[in-house]
Amino acid sequence: MTSHNWLRSLVAVGALVAFSGTAYAAGTLRYATVGEPPSLDQQVITSDLSTTIAHHIFEGLYTFNAKNEPVPLLASGETVSDDGKTIVIALREGVKFHNGEDMTAADVVASLKRWGEFGSRGNLLFDHVESVEATGDHEVTLKLTNPFGPWKNLMAFINGGPSIYPASVVEGATKEPIGQDGYIGTGPYKFSAWEPNRKIELVRFEDYTSPEGEADGYGGERTAEFDTLDFMPVPDVGARIAGVRAGDYDYAESIPGDLYEELKNDETVTTILNGGPIFGLVFMNSSEGPLKENFALRRAIQTALDKTTALQVAIGPEDLWRANGSFLPDGNVWYNDAGTENFSKGDAEAAKTMAQEAGYSGEPIKFMVSTNYPFHYDTAIVYTKQLANAGFNIDLQVYDWATLIEKRAQPDQWDLFFTHHGFVPDPILISVMNDTYPGWWATPEKTELKDKFTASSDPAEREKIWGEIQTLIYEQVPTMKTGDIYTYNIASSKLQGLGEATLIWPSFWNVSKE
């Protein structure tokens, strides 16, 4: 019943308008996004949508390969001193910015400084940085206060990370995102236009100098096949799906799980699993309310939940979710099943007794969830029913995302709230590790383990400490993981070079259309 593209251009209907011709040249990629990104200033914005677009424009010193290991991008290499406190990074030469300027150490230092002070994740690294200076036209030296293992991962994680701008753009920048005229990077595409609610257009950067080496994940050679990339906000999921099937879009993101089988055997569409799964988190309020220090009550809540059922309902087909207790997915270097026996007991009776022992006497527990993310809401509905069966008095409060974020910052407004977390290459980046993140988990045991974890730079030792941290999480339950969710995107079957799975943010260099 589906037709080929040439049929579609023979428009037979419409007394008003009867001539054909597609609105876009063949050399254009049309990407249907979930909405408008807040801004493309990568350093201060953590929205995945923003990175999906912006990582075509801006590049960092490092990036990740297919196995999520950091590889050089704008940097050509680095030497780390024996005491691990001095890092000298050599920069690639002949790299041009979109405004024609050459990239030099001065630009890198200015970018790192602004990121360090104002970047979303800047403090994670710069709390341990003594100084950063240009020690040559194409060489930057970083002095740390103490050895800090995850520095390379943090440099490579572009989302809210250190993307490199020209010094002229980034020097005066503060917390407020840089304006559109400042969107000047070194990437294969450059910013062309932002028509509100209609599209963000990137065009090929003609004199882009690509890193050498065979393409591997985001690393290696990058060639811009498409002339333009159009990112169009299509908030309605139905419109996104219909659009790809009807040939109006070439790629669409965040597609509901229940449609996976149907779309898999629709030959005009290919389904692309997201390599790095996202995972749902239900945070507990550690500063006020019934769950304040009552770890036993929190464990009772976690015991009452049968997370597999919730994943079936909220996500659908088996191969799109895993009831996996470890915070990092199977096959990832940080995978660890420590403490995961308490992940999904689903034992209402045990939970009831545990709750009574923890002194729970039926007072209402405020559970905040937003409708902006369908699977948040669907999972919360299942959890509420399961907790009700286990005798918990859950007051489910449904808000739009903006309201939830604001109430979440006020300790007296909630006890549980539902959010999700993107895939991260290093556990330090998980929001629950940040003491000021709502939920405010900052027990002495946590701080002690956390400091040990960041201090060491030996991977094996860090993995062991992470196991202890995960056990502590299942014991103090500052947050509950709901399970790994493999979101998937759909693309027109005419796109080549996409590969079976994408990393977190789809990339469209080395990709072309038939």
Next chain:
Amino acid sequence: MTAVVQQVQDIFAGRRLASIGLSWLILILIVAIAAPLIAPFDPYEIDPIARLSPPGWPHLFGTDHFGRDTFSRAIYGARMTVLIGSGSVIVALLTGGLIGMLSAYFTRAGNVLMRGVDVLMAFPALLLALVLITLLERSVVNTIIVIGIVYATTTARILYGMTLKLKREVFVDAAICSGAGHGSILFRHILPNLLSPLLVQASFIFAFAQLQAAALDFLGLGLPAEVPSWGNMLAEERIYITRAPWLLLFPGALIILSVFSMNLVGDAMRDSIDPRFKDDIAGV
């Protein structure tokens, strides 16, 4: 009572379509009242194994993506239809009606009030709903209030016009001459004359409230998502249009049939009332 029955027969005599519409509405009312007795399943009960199963036994209308029985939710949806319809009518006629009538009667204050109504009317209905809902958080009562306010503006405008007309009628002067106070003139003389046009306006509001509620649900601003209402069922399951078509066909048909019936009934009543007001209620 027989007088009312007789009047109803009069209105619907010779109008086959309208009488079918009326009987459908009566059926909906009965189903709404007896919902707990008729519904085979609990409309909220989640059954992950039976998710998205097609119509058959025991799920006559199939199940939604939570595994909830669509047939039971449709039955409770009838209850929500009656609730939203009558709620919106009451809010619209009470607020709008009073404002309209009083502003026409007490012209000095009335002008200011009606200017206010104009400003409110300049607000497109859905934007008004949008702002109120985000302010008040989603619930059945808030949805009813919002839809009620939306139609209060049009009702106020219509009542304002009619009361102006009635105020100039001779029988009002007669009442004044016989010493009647403002209160009795308004409620014993003017209001009875407004009852039949109000009844017609009510039926149109009842009908359009359903569409407005469905639109709000679609935008994620209407009833809380798990509340069983036809609008919600359409809005929450719309992505399954090809995967589980029954989730959109049954509720869709129910809404269309019910709104169609309400419109037919409204039309029949409007044609039978006093022609003086007929051109006022051209459209809601």
Next chain:
Amino acid sequence: MPLLEVDNLEIAIAMRGQLLPVVRGISFSVDEGETLGIVGESGCGKSLTSLAIMGLLDGTPVRITGGDIRFEGQDLRQLNRRERRAIMGSRMAMIFQEPMTSLNPVYRIGDQIVENLRQHQKISQKAARARAIELLELVRIPEPQQRVDSYPHQMSGGQRQRVMIAMALSCDPKLLIADEPTTALDVTVQKEVLDLMADLQERMGTAIVLISHDLGVIAETCDKVAVMYRGKIAEAAPTDDLFARLAHPYTRGLLNSIPVVDRDVEWLEAIPGRVPGIDEDIEGCAFHPRCPRAQDICRRNEPKQHRIGNEHTSHCHFAEEAAP
């Protein structure tokens, strides 16, 4: 051969699924230039008769169920719609009771007259407009050059009725039907309009059928009169003969109920009872329940037509003795 002959005309109205008779077989005729008055209480069928003659019953629930209407020798009921329309507004024309609403409010009065002219005659827009101005002058509208472009709401009731007359007479019709033309006007204007009609009749030789419930108006303007009661002609005669010798108690009742200026009377005489409803059928003479002289015979069988003078007829068993 008379200009208009109505022979045993019957008209009924379709209501609640049945055909209820309104006009129960009336006959009369009008010669060229002659004025016939039809008088009767409202609901006696006089207006429907005029609409039937004019052919305006299409699309209404009223049907002609019997009898013939011959106009200029042609039986109007045999004509098809197109032929019927060719006569309307050209050979015969009509003016109505409510001048305030009889003109289309959104068009200038000149254009409405031009429309009638150009419908029936090959005439240019300019010539038609000039003709319209002449007609306005003919009907004594002041400053016709300006008034031709004014809208109906800018004119008084009397002026509007004059415009209606101008429009009606624009194609020099043989017959003008006037359905209570002056009822809605106040007395002074009434006289002006009636004089105007008489004057125009004089000049153009137009026959007039004047319908009214006011015997005074009829007496003043009509050559002959037909008195209708409940769908039948109770009495018909030349105007002078009728008032000289009344041959039907109903006509007498009508006459007595007109207040006379110089006679001071305690109570005005009124005909007792009311006109029977359309769906009530009455044995014998329809007037017997209200007739002061009703006898047994009146209650049992219907009176046939009695001839009193040469053109004086009456449907009353005691027509001969009913003299003054």
Next chain:
Amino acid sequence: MFAYTIKRLLTLIPTLLAASVLVFLFVHLIPGDPASILLGDTATPEEVAALTKELGLDKPLIVQYFYWLIQVVQGDFGRSLFFGAPVLSVIANGAQTSILLALMTMVWIVIFGIPIGVLSASYQGRWVDQLTSGGAMLFASVPTFWLGLYLILIFAVWLGWLPSSGFPAIDGVGALGHLRYLLLPSLTLAAPNAALIIRLVRASMLDVSREDHVRTARAKGLHPSRVAIKHIFRNALIAVAAAFGFTFAALVSEAVVTETVFSLPGIGQLVVQSILRRDYPVIQGVILVIVVLYAVVNLLVDLAYARLDPRVSLQ
């Protein structure tokens, strides 16, 4: 006429002021603040507070209101917190889509609505009338988005005749082909509104056909179709014109649902997204633009009244 227009526009100012206060209050009462949305999930309260201060949103409401009002009076609606672009350009972008969509929908309403309305009035009671007014009412009972979903499925996905969603900007004559993106959305929007217009045309024509001047027209021996168009419809047009005005105004702002289903970058969609993003300047700007639009449409309707009905004089 010109004086009347000026007078009407002057009366618009109090309405605008009232509306601006109402909108400003509403918008700032809604929980949630732009800064936290901009910075996203991992921002700390201090960072949110810093950005709020930078954006000037920490000042008391009254100060913010007057500061904004003074700007608006000078024609500067401020910059969108979200896009960083001036509010007016953001709105203009949306306005083009909404107005084109509304115009195309009005075309369908005129092409389908009026003839069917006149037809069902002329054949009152007969099967034509029952079929058309029944059909019109049926269409008026269909939820817009439900209709839209099926139109997309049939005409875009299965048949592939028309694009399913989106609307590329029309920035020149060459881009007129983009109008076909509005075909399905305008039909979806036209269905319920055409139904209203059909019933209105029918009702007002039936009323007019009972008036005396129509009988006069018939007495002039005019052809029935001339009577129907020149005399009956011409008068009915007065009531219909008013409804057209309101329908057009409603179309521009009520099309939120259709814009969402077809993901058109119109004003309705802009307001919904701006409220979700708490983009205060854009919300306020759009609402004011819509209030002005309503006032202008009302004014045009009144001017049309005066043109159509000589009895109405513009005081």
